[in-house]
Amino acid sequence: MNIRKDISADRAVGQEALAPLYTRVNAAGIVRAVSPSVVRQLGISAVDLIGAPLRVMQVCDQPQVLTDVITEALAAGEPAVAYQKIRMAEGRDVWMVVFHLPTEDGLLQLRIPALAETFSGVPELYAKLNADTGSRASQLQVLQRGFAAYGGYSVHAIGQELPARADALGKPRNQRAHVMHRVSDALDNALKEKIELMRSFNALQLIPNNMRIVASRLEPAGGPISAIAENYKASSAAISQRLASFISAPDSLCEQLRAQIMRMLIQMAARRLLLDVRSTNFTPVAGQEAESPALDQRWQEECTMMIATADRIGRESRSAMAGAEEFAARFGRASADIRRHMLGLDTIRVLGRVECSRLHESEGLSATIDQLDAFHSEIRTRLEAIIRYAEVVSEAMGEIPGTDQRTATRPRNMAFHAVRT
Template identity: 40%
Template sequence: MNQHVDTADRHSGEVPFGLEELFYSRADTRGVIEAGNEVFRRVSGFEWPGLIGAPHKIVRHPDTPRGVFHMLWEAIQQGHPMGAYVKNRAKGGGWYWVFAVILPIDGGYLSVRLKPMSALSTQMLQFYASFAERERREKLDPERSSELLRQHANSLGFSSYISFMAHALGGELAERDRYLRRPDDPRTQILVEMNDVMARVAREQVGLLRSFDALQSVPNNMRIVASRLEPSGGPISAISENYKASSVVISARLRSFVAGDGNICDTMSREMARSLFLLGSSRLLSEMTAKYLKTDPVEGIDWDHERALLTALHQKSANDARLAMGRAAEIAAQLTQQSRDIRRQMLGLDTIRVLGRVECGRMRDNSGGLSATIDQLDEFHDDIKGRLEAIMSLSEDIEQALTSYLRRAHAA
């Protein structure tokens, strides 16, 4: 197979480059290019004098939404790594499509970019074209655009954009290995596996939040039913008041569990995403460093300096990934324990619900809507308990998998 032929050849005008090739560039805090590799120079179509000292935006393509760059800059300025699919423009009028890993460094940032080949990549290429057109049509500013891009990631089941990008990076690395017939890499394996687990946690979180919101109306419904069926202070009224008092406590726990800023599900998701993204980044950096071992001299670029930067950043990313994985494992353990605690609290609500069912049976045909209200409770309780069980099981899997990986990595 000729690795320098674009095997996808998806659209005319796409500049070919090999699957095994990686782009590299480094820029200062203003985005001015200070170094790059031959792949970047060749595919972009510029000669070195036209690249070094030029703003990175000289390769910006109008089909890449401005909101993407806004998110990248936002992450860099906060000292966080970030990834993105990017459509770039070549000097000769062509274009090229990459997945970019952006990492902040002292005095700026560097980027390593690979050729994306996944099904998600194709979807994002099409999405970018339509979304960039929307940006222009509605005159969206970059901040509003980035907000809409985050909402798009949420609609795909991701709690944050870094979670989305960790998923994308894992998929691209796995697909690249498959095309290049490389053996499985343990870093990519755990990246893909844990992304899948986190997607399932996110789905359970959304479902739990939906049932939690629906549960808020039930005590009010019970009070309304009680006011129609009996004088104040009757058994149904007492049941509804007891249920309300107990549900308030559980609602507060559920809210801190799945809703609001800093809830534990989102905290674990973000820490996991950060650790997994750093893990994938460290793999790319190690490969990029190896590719820099044999490079022709270029005026204005000190290859020894670039290699040293890459080596140091690879070590830092790998270490930061291990630390973040350790924190994620600790949060997963907390998530498991909180799931158990809330499930125990739900047993108290179950007792009140059973009393309501008994009272409903005593009243028989005169229940006046009480039966339907109790049926709602049955449905919500079963759903909440089932999702808590699922989250508890998944968080146990996460803790065990991360702990096992960290143990093996330390032994190696």
């Protein structure tokens, strides 16, 4: 079922269908608490849900590659977001945006209906992945839907789903959702430029070898062109190492920036939804009146825990924001530093051009220098784009109030077992 169509056709769908669904699960994948909206929308009593495996609520047609992505995030103590189906009353399947938030002893799941255009094509994409027997890398590329990383796509989806939900509820859009959209898109563009930058620089490493081959035909061993080629190779290798530590290593500055921003944006959205869940009142379900007092008491206790959880997530998101601002500034400085080092390569390139003009029969060398010109121009353009996107990220985050330097420890736990159960 696509609830977006129902809402656009009939506003009577109402707030109940749009209410966030809250589930708390332990590390073994057993449901420990659910919100009243879960009980009403699934048509299953709280008594039957609590103590049951999480799979009773889920439709198990999620691609394995997506399960792996969520599992790996939770194992690292990071939140994750995905489009997933849930089985409602009378066997209806509804697509939801699901927030997976790790806790010390399991995870929280928050679900809201999929309303935005980013959902378009998701069912077909999942079906394609389920039928795909290719490599994990190729499947992950499909899952990313054109984004540099899956996290970028999921946060982009949140940035559209929250305003769509506000529109459906008839509420004003939250400015933070707009900022989330700007930050996630700028970061994704920077990551794409990073990938292309590495490709350009790797291709550049072959050119000094070509210069030496040409030099062997134009001058004696150890001549000026050979020396220029050797100097260029040494300088470009040094920049390549610096670039790898900045961009491509698992703990690179680029990866740390990505992780901080993804964490911050998901936690900001999740905290807002948690506060909405907390305001939900417990109402008896037909046939469960005798159980209502105990269930109501249990829900009130859960709401008390929820307040503490929302406060913790708020602290963590502010801490992540402060870290992201610092990494964004360092990211921009590192890009500028690489650009300065490129000036040294430009000097060597110019020396090569001078030698080329001095020699006769140097067409091969001239063509090689032309290649250097093209690569240098492309690399400069990409570095400038990365710097520009880093500035957009910093400026956008500056528009979010409440930046706080307090640190928070993220839970590193066994939550990832729950999504596999």
